[in-house]
Amino acid sequence: MSRKIITINGSPGVGKSTTAELLAQSFQNSVWIRGDDIKHWIVSRNSEELTKGLTYINGGACCRNYLKAGYELVVFEYVFTKKADVDRFIENCGIKESCLLFTLIAPLSVIKQREILRLSQNRKSLGEAVDIAYDEIIKNRIDLGTFIDTEFLSPQQVCQLILSLL
Numbered sequence: 535m536s537r538k539i540i541t542i543n544g545s546p547g548v549g550k551s552t553t554a555e556l557l558a559q560s561f562q563n564s565v566w567i568r569g570d571d572i573k574h575w576i577v578s579r580n581s582e583e584l585t586k587g588l589t590y591i592n593g594g595a596c597c598r599n600y601l602k603a604g605y606e607l608v609v610f611e612y613v614f615t616k617k618a619d620v621d622r623f624i625e626n627c628g629i630k631e632s633c634l635l636f637t638l639i640a641p642l643s644v645i646k647q648r649e650i651l652r653l654s655q656n657r658k659s660l661g662e663a664v665d666i667a668y669d670e671i672i673k674n675r676i677d678l679g680t681f682i683d684t685e686f687l688s689p690q691q692v693c694q695l696i697l698s699l700l
Contacts, residue, residue: 542636554568615678620678635680
C-alpha cells in the first residue's frame with residue numbers, strides 16, 4: 535500500500551475515535567491524530583479577526599508532515615460537516631491523491647443510545663453537538679466521502695471494511 539491519509543468523519547458519538555485507533559494499530563508505522571486535540575491547542579480566543587477553521591488547516595499540515603517523515607498511514611479523526619471543511623483540510627495535506635475520507639453514520643437514535651453508554655463511563659456529554667453535526671452531515675452527504683453505516687457493525691468490522699476499500 536502506498537502512503538495514505540485516512541480521514542474518519544462523523545457526528546460526535548458515532549465511533550470515530552475507536553475506529554481511528556483500530557485503523558492506526560493495523561499498520562507498523564502509523565499515526566492517529568485526534569482533531570479535538572488540535573482544537574484544544576487554542577487556549578484563548580476573543581477576536582473575530584482571527585482565522586477560523588484552524589483545526590482543519592493544522593490537521594492537514596500535521597498529516598502532511600507525518601507522510602513526509604515516512605509513515606505509511608496517518609489517520610485523522612474529526613467532524614467535517616461541509617465541503618469547505620474537507621477542502622481546507624485536503625489543501626493543507628498537500629497530497630490530495632493520498633487522502634481518503636470515510637464518514638461513519640448510524641441512525642440518530644443509535645448515536646443517542648451510545649451517548650448514554652458514554653455517560654455511564656464518566657465521559658463528557660456531547661449534548662446538542664450530536665444533533666447539529668448529524669443534521670449537517672446528512673444535508674451535505676454528497677461531499678463527505680464514503681459513508682459507512684455503523685449501526686450493526688462493531689468497530690473492528692468497520693475497521694476491516696475500511697481496510698478492504700484501500
